[in-house]
Amino acid sequence: MTAEGEQEEAAPSTRRGVALAVIASCQLMVVLDATIVNIALPHIQDSLAFSTSGLSWVVTAYTLTFGGLLLLGGRAGDILGRRRVFVAGILLFSAASLLGGFAQEPWQLLAARALQGVGGAIASPTSLALVTTTFPEGPERNRAFGVFAAVSAGGGAMGLLLGGMLTEWLNWRWVLFVNVPIGLLIVVLAPLYIAESERHSGRFDISGALTSTGGMTALVYGFVRASEDGWRDGLTLTAFGAALVLLAAFAIIETRVSDPITPLRMFTDRNRAGSYVIMLCVAAAMFGMFFFVVIFVQRVLGYSPIEAGVAFLPIPAAITVAAGLSQRLLPVLGPKPFIVVGSATATVGLGWLTLLDESSSYVGGVLGPMLLFGFGIGLNFVTLTLTAVSGIAQHEAGAASGLLNAMQQVGGSLGLSILLTVYGTATHDEAKKQLPSFLAKATPQQKAELAKTGELPAPWGHKVLAVGTSSAFIAAAALVALALVVGLAVIKVRKSDLEALSGAAGAAPVA
Known part of the structure; x- marks a missing residue:
């Protein structure tokens, strides 16, 4: 081959490399935002005077709009052009991040988080589709999907560390501001290195x-x-x-429109329906676990944001190990053992967390349960991705896996709200028990703090928070136990059913 020919071949390869970096950066930004804000939650609560239940909306405002509009975002890319929709989603996400960083009132931050979710729902499904249209089928596309999956899996861990560093070294607002320069760079580079896709007819x-x-x-x-x-x-x-x-009304609409956002026929197959229910339950427990343990380690154990971020790293590490193990052994054992063992292990981990109290340490009370829970859900993630698309026509695989991702986000929102209800009842009852002891022993300054915040200060407040947290984990353990029952009773996928799905695990939902 001549030097000129080698340069011509290298140019498209280099161009696609930059395109992959742009696409992966979008996915990283969206995945980061699921965890980077979590570490900053106690500081957001102090800065904007959120109640604990109100603070949950910082998480759910994002996940509800993201999960609720995820399938519509993918549809928009097909109809309007994927690059165009990709850029629009990134612009909205970046603008919402800027607004959220400047928020002075709780409602302003919640509105910005909801807008972030809309932007993420537009950009995220389109970014995965752009990998398919940018890279030719074969080894090059497989490598690109590998990079995309690695970014999706590692983004959560990176968010924990980055969130801790930004919150401690700057302040919590930078966990939102950091999205702006990344987003603007993506918007500039996308039209230069990513080709527009063919537009398809259809309705929204x-x-x-x-x-x-x-x-x-x-x-x-x-x-x-x-x-x-x-x-x-x-x-x-x-x-x-x-x-x-x-x-x-949603159920009725979906049976009557020609292009439904959620094809209800996806729920007619027992394996897909079971996979969706399991993902809903697992995500519900996972989002709640992150929320309450973040508050516990910073409020009760006194961890700094960076220490809290490092304290959570065992979870993504355990998920990664378990996901790799299941990916290798699925062809040998089939999916059901991984769903059953994964759900059972996660249930034990959450059951262990119900023992938390104000005297618990990180090593003795938090680390072990987190490792068990992370390993358990890691066994589930890759497996559920495959069972959700098992036996489905190739052209519907995207809708089936997209619905699984939507279930993860919506399940997280719903689960966190259920756990908060349990937490609220438990803390209310415990606060009434602690009040006489507080009034008998508290200093005038502590009594003034109660009058100002409405919450008992330490050490009484630590007892109240620990009781509420352990009670919430009873509900979380029950949710994952339900996933275990569904896995045992409903999932019937055999090893032979997965033979046509090799490589599909690359699009597994991310923690």
């Missing part, structure tokens, strides 16, 4: 997207409201009623 299921997202938001709000104001509160009951109406 806007009504389905709005009713599903609105219904889930109302359902989550009902649980969060109940945690503070009780089950008989008028707004609590109104929220649950609105959720029922909106979700019923």
